[in-house]
Amino acid sequence: MRLLEERILKDGTVKHGNVLKVDSFLNHQMDIGLFNEMGKEWKRLFEDVEVNKILTIEASGIGLAAIAAQYFEAPVVFAKKTMTINLDGELYTTRVQSFTHQRVYNVVVAKRFLSPEDHVLIIDDFLANGCAINGLMDLIYQAGATLAGVGIAIEKGFQDGGRELREKGIKLESLAIIKGMDDETGTIEFM
Ligand code: 5GP
Numbered sequence: 107m108r109l110l111e112e113r114i115l116k117d118g119t120v121k122h123g124n125v126l127k128v129d130s131f132l133n134h135q136m137d138i139g140l141f142n143e144m145g146k147e148w149k150r151l152f153e154d155v156e157v158n159k160i161l162t163i164e165a166s167g168i169g170l171a172a173i174a175a176q177y178f179e180a181p182v183v184f185a186k187k188t189m190t191i192n193l194d195g196e197l198y199t200t201r202v203q204s205f206t207h208q209r210v211y212n213v214v215v216a217k218r219f220l221s222p223e224d225h226v227l228i229i230d231d232f233l234a235n236g237c238a239i240n241g242l243m244d245l246i247y248q249a250g251a252t253l254a255g256v257g258i259a260i261e262k263g264f265q266d267g268g269r270e271l272r273e274k275g276i277k278l279e280s281l282a283i284i285k286g287m288d289d290e291t292g293t294i295e296f297m
Pocket of ligand 1: 233239
């Protein structure tokens with residue numbers, strides 16, 4: 107998506123360790139005009155797919171998912187990160203390795219918000235190694251729900267997450283795919 111790529115080039119900064127900082131418009135301060143255009147684009151890309159629920163993970167995915175959900179007319183469920191484990195059986199739980207924080211989280215969704223009738227579109231800000239998305243897919247499978255597809259704002263195409271999802275036949279639509287980036291020169295190249 108041209109608009110997002112241009113914004114990344116204008117306001118994104120490349121940090122050490124293959125981290126792209128986009129906190130001035132995507133995951134700290136949020137540009138809602140841009141989010142609306144992204145929501146419309148995901149709606150167009152998933153036009154032919156049944157979607158009755160959107161699933162994301164706190165915190166950065168929530169704003170994007172909430173704006174996108176208006177175009178799908180579907181509720182948003184966000185998986186919560188927690189340090190405690192499920193003892194009461196009311197939660198689906200999985201474990202996710204965080205790319206940016208280098209630690210493992212328990213990630214939970216209440217069982218009453220995901221069911222076998224659901225056709226779930228996953229929305230998130232970044233796709234790197236795919237740990238976050240794999241965790242969300244695990245929650246969907248535990249619930250017996252159907253995975254409709256995965257919508258990502260920024261895919262880092264030089265990491266393995268995207269390739270692995272596509273190889274599994276999952277409908278993955280990333281609005282910007284980064285081919286490579288360099289923290290010394292600050293250059294960012296798209297696919
Ligand atoms: P993955 O689980 O695919 O390895 O990483 C995805 C998650 O890590 C995203 O939800 C995002 O929060 C975070 N992340 C991964 N790469 C980046 C990055 O380059 N910049 C930022 N800001 N977050 C990232």
